[in-house]
Amino acid sequence: MNILVVGGGGREHALVWKLAQSPKAERVFCAPGNAGIAAQAECLPVGAEDLDGLVALAKDKRIDLAVVGPEAPLTLGLADRLADAGVVVSGASAAAARIEGSKAFAKDLMKKYGIPTGDYRVFDTLEPARDFIQKTGGPLVVKADGLAAGKGVLLCQTTEEALAALDQVMKAKAFGAAGERVVIEEFLQGEEASFLVFTDGKNIRPLPTSQDHKAIFDGDQGPNTGGMGAYSPAPVVTPALHDEIMGRIMRPTVQAMAAEGCPYQGVLYAGLMIGPKGPRVLEFNARFGDPECQPLILRLESDLVDILEAIPQGRLDQVDIVWNDLTSLCLVLASAGYPGAYEKGLPIEGLEAAAQQEGVVVFHAGTAKKDGRIVTNGGRVLGVTALGRDVVQARERAYGAAERIRWTGKYARTDIGLKALARIKEMAS
Numbered sequence: 133m134n135i136l137v138v139g140g141g142g143r144e145h146a147l148v149w150k151l152a153q154s155p156k157a158e159r160v161f162c163a164p165g166n167a168g169i170a171a172q173a174e175c176l177p178v179g180a181e182d183l184d185g186l187v188a189l190a191k192d193k194r195i196d197l198a199v200v201g202p203e204a205p206l207t208l209g210l211a212d213r214l215a216d217a218g219v220v221v222s223g224a225s226a227a228a229a230r231i232e233g234s235k236a237f238a239k240d241l242m243k244k245y246g247i248p249t250g251d252y253r254v255f256d257t258l259e260p261a262r263d264f265i266q267k268t269g270g271p272l273v274v275k276a277d278g279l280a281a282g283k284g285v286l287l288c289q290t291t292e293e294a295l296a297a298l299d300q301v302m303k304a305k306a307f308g309a310a311g312e313r314v315v316i317e318e319f320l321q322g323e324e325a326s327f328l329v330f331t332d333g334k335n336i337r338p339l340p341t342s343q344d345h346k347a348i349f350d351g352d353q354g355p356n357t358g359g360m361g362a363y364s365p366a367p368v369v370t371p372a373l374h375d376e377i378m379g380r381i382m383r384p385t386v387q388a389m390a391a392e393g394c395p396y397q398g399v400l401y402a403g404l405m406i407g408p409k410g411p412r413v414l415e416f417n418a419r420f421g422d423p424e425c426q427p428l429i430l431r432l433e434s435d436l437v438d439i440l441e442a443i444p445q446g447r448l449d450q451v452d453i454v455w456n457d458l459t460s461l462c463l464v465l466a467s468a469g470y471p472g473a474y475e476k477g478l479p480i481e482g483l484e485a486a487a488q489q490e491g492v493v494v495f496h497a498g499t500a501k502k503d504g505r506i507v508t509n510g511g512r513v514l515g516v517t518a519l520g521r522d523v524v525q526a527r528e529r530a531y532g533a534a535e536r537i538r539w540t541g542k543y544a545r546t547d548i549g550l551k552a553l554a555r556i557k558e559m560a561s
């Protein structure tokens with residue numbers, strides 16, 4: 133069959149890498165892809181949000197199966213459009229993707245169905261929102277309702293910071309139309325974990341647990357990024373907690389979406405805060421996480437094509453989904469300056485040496501080819517991903533391979549995976 137992956141980041145490279153290994157895959161296409169994806173797929177210069185272009189491409193290349201990486205095209209209705217064109221597509225419909233596209237929608241859904249999340253209020257105008265902040269007092273979290281490329285969440289320790297954040301969102305319109313509505317939320321304490329499931333709207337098959345590292349600096353300091361590294365499994369999610377998350381969060385959410393007339397089919401990702409009151413939902417995403425997808429894909433033993441086909445066909449209960457018992461870890465190598473301004477077009481050395489390390493796969497994110505050389509082309513450039521028998525070995529392998537890669541201004545956190553290590557030690561003692 134002919135397969136199309138939409139997107140061009142590390143997550144999409146991991147999906148292409150896995151799909152290309154399927155005996156069912158004849159041709160694998162990626163739009164727009166990147167320099168690393170080009171080694172395993174035919175990259176086509178169609179943007180991930182160019183819906184007309186993607187539908188035309190799907191017809192032209194006789195695509196049988198499509199998977200959509202990023203959230204923006206899903207909220208715009210790409211999965212619906214491709215399905216109408218006869219493609220088997222594994223991705224949420226526009227109606228279902230509202231669970232990520234509107235934070236107010238997600239919060240109201242959780243409230244209506246008793247799914248654990250922080251207290252919150254939604255506002256469409258500035259004055260009542262300001263009054264609420266003044267009355268409640270910080271710490272608070274101010275969130276633009278719509279998609280803001282992961283930047284629309286402002287963590288405010290004090291009332292003054294929350295008022296300034298509100299002005300930034302609603303007055304200065306820092307996130308454009310995404311900030312016309314604002315969600316003001318209780319500041320939750322605890323440790324974060326990512327919990328992803330495959331669902332066909334009825335059957336739910338959890339992926340292994342994982343944990344992202346959102347802040348730019350070690351020790352979770354500094355501004356949030358798209359994610360600086362991830363590992364799987366996340367020991368913070370104990371077996372008892374796993375049951376609780378499935379029973380109180382994932383199953384009720386899938387049932388709620390069906391009850392609301394927008395059944396959810398695809399990967400459903402809950403960003404959780406595990407705190408003293410148990411797991412609570414920070415946000416839902418309508419897709420694989422990036423970088424969580426990279427370590428998760430290295431743990432998948434089964435054919436991803438079989439899983440993705442079964443989702444729109446409503447027969448997820450019938451597929452084998454086997455994960456290995458190893459630990460995987462993805463270390464993101466970023467451009468100096470990210471998540472702010474950074475330089476592009478810098479030549480990258482050492483990619484081959486890094487890829488030769490045992491257990492290591494180097495997934496590309498912001499890379500391009502220029503004059504026959506691979507150069508940087510984004511904030512997050514590479515995801516050096518390694519499998520190991522435990523987090524110590526996965527860390528050693530990923531960091532060891534990353535050392536072989538060089539470009540001017542390469543930046544990485546030095547503490548990816550250390551939280552897992554600390555928790556494992558704590559559980560052993």
Ligand code: AMP
Pocket residue numbers: 250273282285287317318319320321324346356403414415
């Ligand atoms: P979101 O895009 O909603 O997941 O928010 C991005 C990040 O902001 C999360 O991964 C958390 O680190 C943080 N965050 C979001 N909501 C809250 C909250 N209510 N309390 C504490 N931290 C939060």
Ligand code: GLY
Pocket residue numbers: 282344358359417420421422423424
């Ligand atoms: N890793 C966070 C996200 O994909 O949104």
